[in-house]
Amino acid sequence: MIAGAADLMSRRGVNATSMRDVVRHTATPRGSISHHFPDGKPQLIAEAVTFAGRQVSIPLEKAMNERGVIGGLKAFIASWRRQLEATGFEAGCPVLAVAVDRYVGEPSDKDDAAAQQHLLDLAEGVFADWRRIMLAALLREGLAAERAERLATLIVASIEGTVAMCRASRSADALDQVQEELEIVLATALACTKNRLETRNGLIPATRTRPSARRFASRGPATERPRRTAGPTGCGHGVPSRADGGRRTRLGCRRLEDRGHEVGAPASASHLRADLWAGVRAPDQELAR
Known part of the structure; x- marks a missing residue:
């Protein structure tokens, strides 16, 4: 039942x-x-x-x-x-x-x-x-x-x-x-x-070298790598910038000029990042046009 x-x-x-x-x-x-x-x-x-x-x-x-x-x-x-x-x-x-x-x-x-x-x-x-x-x-x-x-x-x-x-x-x-x-x-x-x-239990390694780490390690120390050279127009970024009537239209170079940097001199990555970000946050009237 x-x-x-x-x-x-x-x-x-x-x-x-x-x-x-x-x-x-x-x-x-x-x-x-x-x-x-x-x-x-x-x-x-x-x-x-x-x-x-x-x-x-x-x-x-x-x-x-x-x-x-x-x-x-x-x-x-x-x-x-x-x-x-x-x-x-x-x-x-x-x-x-x-x-x-x-x-x-x-x-x-x-x-x-x-x-x-x-x-x-x-x-x-x-x-x-x-x-x-x-x-x-x-x-x-x-x-x-x-x-x-x-x-x-x-x-x-x-x-x-x-x-x-x-x-x-x-x-x-x-x-x-x-x-x-x-x-x-x-x-x-x-x-x-x-x-x-x-x-x-130690049967496999706890850490392994990442492929990206091996790739960067093979390039050698930073002091041995060649420094980027100025572009054809004197831009220290290693990337050619364009000149228009004597005014540089590349954002990074323009911000360096505004802050008193010598455009023909090599610029560090930290300066470039700071200046580029400043240009994005507060573009001047000429860039807005």
Whole structure:
């Protein structure tokens, strides 16, 4: 009866699953359900939620222990795919059904609000148990606790939402796409963790010379490099500037003249940067024209 109630909840939701429906679905005598569940529908639904959670958590933990995080993820998603395809995409997750449905009990039930809160607490506990299994597997792979906790939540939330999407689309394509992306995320996180551990243990160098550093080092000390020479018009920047009626139109040269520098003399990079920036910030009227 508990398994039958969980199956009906995965197809119809909580409110559409009545005690009478469970009796018909499981072909059990009417009197037996009141004998085993004296508190009525709230007790039956609560037992079904706990049962559904164990149906997932037991094989999930086994797969994570035997196959690792990525292998366990594949097994987790494969189990949902089998359920969707075997039921013609009619059955989803009964725990999710409890989380999204507002409980409406039988006419004889006394306190629907209390039953609703109790069922939500049970659903939260099931999701937390699945995340705990994921978290433990990620920690065994060496991930930091905070990162592992976020990834565990991401995996459970992604798969639960995707199962609902697959029911709506009558296709497992979304599940395949989510699986591919989750495997990429996990593989990247595990690779970064492996590199960090190898660096800490001295298996790979902690620092490496960057290509740009090697390139600049090959040019020799700054004192040995040739200084830029003046351009054809006497500009100390090493770049030809243009003269127009005796007035230099190159911004850098003009600013040097205004500040009393000798244009034909080599200018330092710091002077050029300062003067160029000053020209950009406060252009004179001639430059504005």
